[in-house]
Amino acid sequence: MPAAARGEPAPRLRLSRDRVLHAAVGLADRHGIAALTMRRLAEDLGHEAMSLYYHVANKDDLLDGVVDVVAREILEAADAVAPWPPTDPHIPAAGLAWKDAVRRRILAARAVLLRHPWAPQVFETRTAMSPAVVLHHDRLVGLMRGGGLSYDVVHHALHVLGSRALGFTQELFDPGDAGGDDPSAMLDGFADQVPNLAGMLREVAHTDPDSTLGWCDDQTEFEFGLDLILDGLDRLR
Amino acid sequence: MPAAARGEPAPRLRLSRDRVLHAAVGLADRHGIAALTMRRLAEDLGHEAMSLYYHVANKDDLLDGVVDVVAREILEAADAVAPWPPTDPHIPAAGLAWKDAVRRRILAARAVLLRHPWAPQVFETRTAMSPAVVLHHDRLVGLMRGGGLSYDVVHHALHVLGSRALGFTQELFDPGDAGGDDPSAMLDGFADQVPNLAGMLREVAHTDPDSTLGWCDDQTEFEFGLDLILDGLDRLR
DNA sequence: ACCTGAACACCGTTCAAGT
DNA sequence: ACCTGAACACCGTTCAAGT
Numbered sequence: 001m002p003a004a005a006r007g008e009p010a011p012r013l014r015l016s017r018d019r020v021l022h023a024a025v026g027l028a029d030r031h032g033i034a035a036l037t038m039r040r041l042a043e044d045l046g047h048e049a050m051s052l053y054y055h056v057a058n059k060d061d062l063l064d065g066v067v068d069v070v071a072r073e074i075l076e077a078a079d080a081v082a083p084w085p086p087t088d089p090h091i092p093a094a095g096l097a098w099k100d101a102v103r104r105r106i107l108a109a110r111a112v113l114l115r116h117p118w119a120p121q122v123f124e125t126r127t128a129m130s131p132a133v134v135l136h137h138d139r140l141v142g143l144m145r146g147g148g149l150s151y152d153v154v155h156h157a158l159h160v161l162g163s164r165a166l167g168f169t170q171e172l173f174d175p176g177d178a179g180g181d182d183p184s185a186m187l188d189g190f191a192d193q194v195p196n197l198a199g200m201l202r203e204v205a206h207t208d209p210d211s212t213l214g215w216c217d218d219q220t221e222f223e224f225g226l227d228l229i230l231d232g233l234d235r236l237r
Numbered sequence: 238m239p240a241a242a243r244g245e246p247a248p249r250l251r252l253s254r255d256r257v258l259h260a261a262v263g264l265a266d267r268h269g270i271a272a273l274t275m276r277r278l279a280e281d282l283g284h285e286a287m288s289l290y291y292h293v294a295n296k297d298d299l300l301d302g303v304v305d306v307v308a309r310e311i312l313e314a315a316d317a318v319a320p321w322p323p324t325d326p327h328i329p330a331a332g333l334a335w336k337d338a339v340r341r342r343i344l345a346a347r348a349v350l351l352r353h354p355w356a357p358q359v360f361e362t363r364t365a366m367s368p369a370v371v372l373h374h375d376r377l378v379g380l381m382r383g384g385g386l387s388y389d390v391v392h393h394a395l396h397v398l399g400s401r402a403l404g405f406t407q408e409l410f411d412p413g414d415a416g417g418d419d420p421s422a423m424l425d426g427f428a429d430q431v432p433n434l435a436g437m438l439r440e441v442a443h444t445d446p447d448s449t450l451g452w453c454d455d456q457t458e459f460e461f462g463l464d465l466i467l468d469g470l471d472r473l474r
Numbered sequence: 475a476c477c478t479g480a481a482c483a484c485c486g487t488t489c490a491a492g493t
Numbered sequence: 494a495c496c497t498g499a500a501c502a503c504c505g506t507t508c509a510a511g512t
Contacts, residue, residue, distance in 0.1 A: 170400035
């Protein structure tokens, strides 16, 4: 009795490192990073857990590869909106264009990460650096230098941007559950101990009482911070 | 035959949530966050793993508590250098002082985190927010408002600062292993694909050939970014 | 060359039982 | 009230064995 007749999905395809990595990304996208175990991943691929070790050294290597897959996606998206070297022969004066180009690259990166919300956490734990991440940063350096920033300022810029260059920041408060209708409600019975925060929340909530995305629009805040930094850097030109 | 006579360290002290949490912090400090398992922690305390569950709901609750311990340490250090409300009756004009006070608080937070290098990773995974973190932010809000920033700008400020308010940033490249004597060496055989980065590294390394901390001084870069942001915010006053 | 099964040393956690 | 031992369902990984 053949495997297919027993209702078991036989291995449909031979494994490869690339197939393993892309399946891992898909699994994390669908069920979160906690679901990404060697056993579960193998199951998704119709193989046994041990088979993965032929294509991947260990779990750490798997995560390095997963990060690189996401980083390649970012690189591609960023190159599509602001390549280096610039292809457009009609680019305006470099000094004016660098900010826009860097901004476009970073917002494109952010758009990619919104599809992989688990990725920032994984990026944080990686010690080896993905080639695609390095390429992305090389392009940022090129654009900033072309805009008239010194290498020294560009170097500082990479540090200031940090993970923002890849489109994410470390938010300490989860806007998801903190929001609700009334943001200051979450401080109930606690407000007298945090008078400043309570005051701020009351006013900010009042200013924009019915924003669709809750009282903190992630995209708006990300862009605000990005522009604050880019403007600050431009002033050092 | 008593337990002590058999050479086994009998439980010297009764457990408590506070003792468990502080032991967890110490364990992570000494052996890294990966060593922080329920079994290992119990062993350090001279008890059985299952005993911990009487004082802590589960591992998630343990990590929430651990984060709060670190956050209380931060709060205390920050209040020591820049309390709110300000205690000094001779404070200069508020507009000039807010930046310095916020800067002091954040650098004090950073000093604490340098003693707990594993903490940022744990902060990232927490969804519940630590009371001590909320208090620290309340004080930042107070100082900024006192400095003449509108609630709206202060709100943006908290988002821009993000984890920086607690003294850490997400660095994508590990300065530890990337450094060495020659930073551009790490791009060997790759330099032609990343000409901008290679150019930058050559010049930056040359500028400061023998800095003790390697080619990227974390503290310098952190302060550079912090000041860039604070100056940008001040301009919105 | 590529894949597998059994086995090992770990996890976090439940539950009934001890003092 | 506080702590424990045995047991369960998971991990990542080694290794010898299959095709």
